[in-house]
Amino acid sequence: MAFIDGLAARFGFTVFAVLLGTFFFNLYRVRSHVRSLQKQGLPMPPHSFLFGHLKFVASIVQEMPPNAHGVYIADQIRQRFPEMNTAFYLDIWPVGKPYLMAIHPDLLYQLTQANQLPKDPGLQTFLKPLAGRQNLVTMEGSAWKYWRSIFNPGFSASHISSLVPGMVEKIEIFKKKMQEHANTGEMFFLEEMALNLTIDIIGGAVMDHDFQSQSKYNDMTSALRNQLKWSTTGIEINLLLKLNIFRPFVNMYNTWRMDRYLNPLFDNRYTTFQEKGTSPRKSVIDLALKAYLAENPSAQSIPDAFKQVAIAQIKLFIFAGHDTTSSAVIFTYDLLYKHPTILARVRAEHTAVLGPNIPNASALLTSKPHLLNHLPYTVAVIKEAFRIYPTVAALRIGQPDFSLVAPSGQRFPTENCIVLGDHYGVHHNPSVWADAESFLPERWLVDETHALYPPKNAWRPFEKGPRNCIGMELAMTEIKIILALTVRAFGIGDAYAEFDGSGRKGMKVNGMRTYMVRGTGGGHPADGYPCRVVLEGREEVEG
Numbered sequence: 001m002a003f004i005d006g007l008a009a010r011f012g013f014t015v016f017a018v019l020l021g022t023f024f025f026n027l028y029r030v031r032s033h034v035r036s037l038q039k040q041g042l043p044m045p046p047h048s049f050l051f052g053h054l055k056f057v058a059s060i061v062q063e064m065p066p067n068a069h070g071v072y073i074a075d076q077i078r079q080r081f082p083e084m085n086t087a088f089y090l091d092i093w094p095v096g097k098p099y100l101m102a103i104h105p106d107l108l109y110q111l112t113q114a115n116q117l118p119k120d121p122g123l124q125t126f127l128k129p130l131a132g133r134q135n136l137v138t139m140e141g142s143a144w145k146y147w148r149s150i151f152n153p154g155f156s157a158s159h160i161s162s163l164v165p166g167m168v169e170k171i172e173i174f175k176k177k178m179q180e181h182a183n184t185g186e187m188f189f190l191e192e193m194a195l196n197l198t199i200d201i202i203g204g205a206v207m208d209h210d211f212q213s214q215s216k217y218n219d220m221t222s223a224l225r226n227q228l229k230w231s232t233t234g235i236e237i238n239l240l241l242k243l244n245i246f247r248p249f250v251n252m253y254n255t256w257r258m259d260r261y262l263n264p265l266f267d268n269r270y271t272t273f274q275e276k277g278t279s280p281r282k283s284v285i286d287l288a289l290k291a292y293l294a295e296n297p298s299a300q301s302i303p304d305a306f307k308q309v310a311i312a313q314i315k316l317f318i319f320a321g322h323d324t325t326s327s328a329v330i331f332t333y334d335l336l337y338k339h340p341t342i343l344a345r346v347r348a349e350h351t352a353v354l355g356p357n358i359p360n361a362s363a364l365l366t367s368k369p370h371l372l373n374h375l376p377y378t379v380a381v382i383k384e385a386f387r388i389y390p391t392v393a394a395l396r397i398g399q400p401d402f403s404l405v406a407p408s409g410q411r412f413p414t415e416n417c418i419v420l421g422d423h424y425g426v427h428h429n430p431s432v433w434a435d436a437e438s439f440l441p442e443r444w445l446v447d448e449t450h451a452l453y454p455p456k457n458a459w460r461p462f463e464k465g466p467r468n469c470i471g472m473e474l475a476m477t478e479i480k481i482i483l484a485l486t487v488r489a490f491g492i493g494d495a496y497a498e499f500d501g502s503g504r505k506g507m508k509v510n511g512m513r514t515y516m517v518r519g520t521g522g523g524h525p526a527d528g529y530p531c532r533v534v535l536e537g538r539e540e541v542e543g
């Protein structure tokens with residue numbers, strides 16, 4: 001017994017010594033690499049050999065609200081070191097690999113447009129429980145090309161236009177709910193309602209299916225949302241969050257719930273497809289089936305391997321298509337209602353294009369979706385809101401012998417780094433944008449000679465280049481319709497003052513209480529956006 005105890009102790013000690021040795025070896029390796037970059041004169045905040053930039057980042061995080069999104073960090077550093085306005089390194093090992101944070105459009109152009117660096121494999125940590133290993137966001141090379149070309153027709157302008165009536169129907173339900181809140185006058189959380197709306201819209205676009213989550217409980221959307229709540233990016237500092245032993249079980253259960261809902265839908269669609277020989281539909285599910293059957297005309301069934309990838313893609317589209325769009329709608333509302341002159345101009349444009357009778361606008365857009373192309377000021381507002389609140393970023397993995405080059409000629413090697421194409425950092429960079437912190441939709445309407453004219457490649461909420469967002473047009477159309485059907489009918493005011501207690505709860509980021517919080521991928525409005533709604537445009541509503 002004593003012999004076995006001794007053996008176990010020796011084994012335990014050896015494992016501990018190996019782990020400790022590996023830790024210090026990696027610490028030395030990473031810190032030496034970052035130090036060598038520093039010695040070459042490359043920009044970074046003050047670096048400690050023991051802590052890297054961890055203490056420095058922690059000091060920034062501490063000054064922000066506890067749940068503020070990570071997209072703010074690069075901008076906060078630029079504010080402290082104004083000369084670091086193109087790119088800089090950040091060594092956060094062992095929480096994650098060192099980062100090269102790029103906050104200048106020329107560098108992002110090199111990252112995603114002129115070159116194709118692979119996606120950061122860390123994205124899998126977040127996306128795998130949601131959409132498996134094989135999904136359009138994380139795929140590379142020929143597999144990505146194959147699937148992107150299958151889905152592109154589902155996001156063409158003409159197809160999106162055909163989706164408008166379905167979107168209008170769902171927005172009508174949303175309006176009814178807004179009206180109920182206006183009638184009670186009580187404070188409520190807009191995010192929950194907006195998420196239900198956008199997930200219903202995406203269900204229509206991606207699957208030609210109505211989840212009806214705005215009206216009743218839906219197990220698929222509930223499982224997806226729960227999966228998101230349990231998601232992790234893998235770079236949490238909080239070890240309890242990082243190593244939560246329950247996560248894999250919750251993930252498996254939610255995956256089972258989603259598959260239980262989606263599998264029969266997929267099978268039914270396949271049966272219809274077989275019966276009719278083809279499908280005129282262009283939803284993601286139909287496009288996947290069409291592609292398979294075009295390549296395998298004599299197939300009697302869909303192989304499991306193909307079905308699994310197709311369903312993973314569907315889950316990805318439902319996630320990517322609703323989460324970001326809901327946040328964008330709320331941030332746009334927030335900026336609009338805080339700028340009454342801009343709001344008045346948007347309302348005037350809607351009246352001019354859709355007529356003064358507000359309830360008529362839904363039927364009008366259903367029969368004439370092209371009217372959406374006549375709302376330039378509304379589009380300018382949406383673009384400017386995306387500039388102020390870009391909710392996503394581009395993560396790529398650095399490569400040996402690949403550097404990003406600043407306009408000054410300074411070269412930023414990417415090897416051994418995650419490269420963050422930081423949309424928030426670019427959009428708020430005062431060396432790039434005139435009056436970067438102000439909400440100025442007119443910058444999207446002035447000509448090239450004007451000081452406010454947007455610099456080339458500087459607006460990138462949907463990224464640019466071949467891996468840009470496939471759903472950009474869909475999201476823009478959706479937001480346009482939501483605004484066109486609601487901003488004249490309602491007045492929305494945030495209720496943060498009422499919601500906030502004392503202490504940190506009421507903290508702001510860059511002076512804004514409506515800041516982006518982390519949690520489920522992209523930035524979300526803080527605290528679910530507590531607000532109140534009032535009815536406006538009453539004469540027109542009744543008229």
Ligand code: HEM
Binds near residue numbers: 112316466469
């Ligand atoms: C406010 C709305 C949205 C924002 C801000 C947004 C943002 C982005 C960004 C920045 C990327 C590129 C990420 C990278 O380069 O690593 C991306 C990719 C993607 N987005 Fe979106 N997105 C939005 C809406 C949508 C919608 C509505 C859909 C689908 C219905 C969608 C599906 C996708 C997919 C599938 C990709 C991967 C494309 C590829 O790699 O080929 N997104 N999105």
